[in-house]
Amino acid sequence: MERSDRKIGMLCAVPITVVLLLSFAAPLLVVLLFSVMPTKVFSLAHVPDFSAYGGLLSQGYYRSLLWSLGTALAATIMLFVICWPLAFAMAKVFKGFTLFITIAVVITLFVSENIRLFGWVLTLMKGGLIEGHLRAWTGWSFEGALYNVPVIVFGLVYVYFPFMLFPLVQGISMVPDDARQAAADLGATRWQIFWEVDLPLSAPGIVIGSLLTFVLGAGALAESKLLGGQTVIVIADEIETAFTYGQNWPLGSALSMVLILIIGSLAVFAVNRVDLDKIMGRRR
């Protein structure tokens, strides 16, 4: 029985492995190869010269990278603070309401992120839902809230809300009630319970949620384009420009490689930290 299990398991893994080799591993390899090609070539049949990487530092692309990482970090921290009370309530306080919130949040995931961001443009712009009604009702008006850096962070917080919320709920529900009760009986304050019981015991959820929002935020494009209106150029935007207007694939690839290396190492760290069998509820 054991031996046949092993064989069938391996066979079952084949289809998705093939799909991901063709759609994930191979494209990343092509990016790697293109990134060492000479400037402005469109095939891999050239002698590698690594010149694209040299351009990264001299052209000031690090500024876009810092903007991306900075806005992603700000969004991650804000999301953690915003989501924690709700995740705690969903895991420990709410009963039927948890299911309602879960369904309501999942439904928003099925709506294109650009439609949702466009909704915020309509809500926040001058003459939009908020400013327009405010002016009509009170006569007081302001210059819309779009096209600045805080609104980009706001967009990231909005779009990646579910990606922080659900891992946190999962993490907090792994904290045993007895441990919290025991700490309280021994005279711990609310703050101490949070700091010394909740936080360490829900760490797997926190790690997954934070890394997920950070890496997705760092590679985000639509938020800065639609809400930020090009106030700052993020790294994903630079990559797109290099490929489309710039027609410089090696440069775009080198920029992608930098992002992929940062994101890839964080992602590998994240998936290594968690025991999937435990999180996904193995019963045996």
Add this chain to the structure above:
Amino acid sequence: MRIGRTTRIALYLYGVLAILFLYLPLLSVGFASVSKARYLTFPIKRYAFQWYGKALESHTVQDLLWTSLSIAGLVTVISMVVGFFGALAFARYQWRFRGLFQKLILLPIFFPQAVLGLALLMWFNSVGIIPDWKTAVVAHLVWISPIATLVIAIRAYSFDPSLEEAARDMGASTWVVLKEVTGPLLMPGVVSAGLFAFLLSWGNFPLSLFTTGADSTLPEWLYAKMVSGYSPLVPTVGVLSIATSMVLLLLAFTIHRFVRSARDRRARTI
């Protein structure tokens, strides 16, 4: 560790506020889609449904719908098949590289989709494939097939392997066990994975952006119009796209209820 009444009420309020926050932009899009004016400003003075008629008549919109539908349909079928076997490898069988396999499956979910889309474009180009809607299917699978696998794996975890063993002890072949025992047991997971796959593909924009070539999906067209050359059709087509997802979800939910009540009734008569 008791939670006081005030805290409890505050937390419920917080939950309601979070949901309102998530749905507020959709409300704006909804209002914008029924504004009569060509250049939108709030508060809306006159309401009209004219843009819906225009959108449904437009050949561009019909083409977009058809492209999005073809991509989502193919992605759904492939994800269901691949996810079914993937989930068995993920959760059910003990095999040598299972731990590594679980981690590698998750990796694509952590990657920014726009970058993956560009990488796919270069890959198609270097093997000489000209991108069209079919290449977008491949692109969507990077992200959606791992999710389908996870959805089915949750079901596979809660499944009792002794059922398979019993069938095998009674002489069923591997193929018969798969068809008669494993398949039906995982079916609810496969169906919800299919629903997820369809909806995620239907609404996906960053993966389609660089991989559809000359074809265009609904979210892509919307993005192009949002970035440059606004059209009053944008909120309308946006609402149509959302409405399609919601109708499908409602339909799935109704069928689920119907099947379950039919099964209960049958169980009672036996």
